[in-house]
Amino acid sequence: RVALWICISLLMLCYQHEHLVLCLSSSSASSSSVKHMKLAPELSQEHITHVSDTITSVLRTKQEEDRYSSIRSLIRDDTSTNELDIAHQLVYGELSVPTLAKLLDAVGVSQDTKFLDIGSGDGAVVMGAKLLYPEHITKSVGLEI
Numbered sequence: 001r002v003a004l005w006i007c008i009s010l011l012m013l014c015y016q017h018e019h020l021v022l023c024l025s026s027s028s029a030s031s032s033s034v035k036h037m038k039l040a041p042e043l044s045q046e047h048i049t050h051v052s053d054t055i056t057s058v059l060r061t062k063q064e065e066d067r068y069s070s071i072r073s074l075i076r077d078d079t080s081t082n083e084l085d086i087a088h089q090l091v092y093g094e095l096s097v098p099t100l101a102k103l104l105d106a107v108g109v110s111q112d113t114k115f116l117d118i119g120s121g122d123g124a125v126v127m128g129a130k131l132l133y134p135e136h137i138t139k140s141v142g143l144e145i
Helices: 031-036 045-059 062-079 083-089 097-107 124-132
Strands: 004-010 020-028 113-118 137-143
Touching: 045 097, 045 124, 097 124, 113 124, 124 137
Parallel strands: 113 137
Antiparallel strands: 004 020, 020 113
């Protein structure tokens, strides 16, 4: 019998600064054939850099920089006199594309992988996953909570 098999490649509760990433692979296969799933090829550093640069250019605007600088000023004026404390408060836990590439490589992305990013913020990680593995990640979704 062929059963629907859902492989949670790594239930990566990659709980790194409130950032949850989940990678799912699904296929119609018996548990014995799961070992033979073809993994995506290793990513080149050039490809990782290209994806990172593309996402950065899309998401970075002068308007965003202005908005964040005003928030920093507000936090600095209202809550702290210590620069290190201010810097710590501004850490959100956004994953960089190179870090995402390492995580996905550790998971072992295979054909028909679904990518879910909970706490996706501006969607950079969602776009990064799909751009890093366009042939293997069939669906990349983000949910901002």
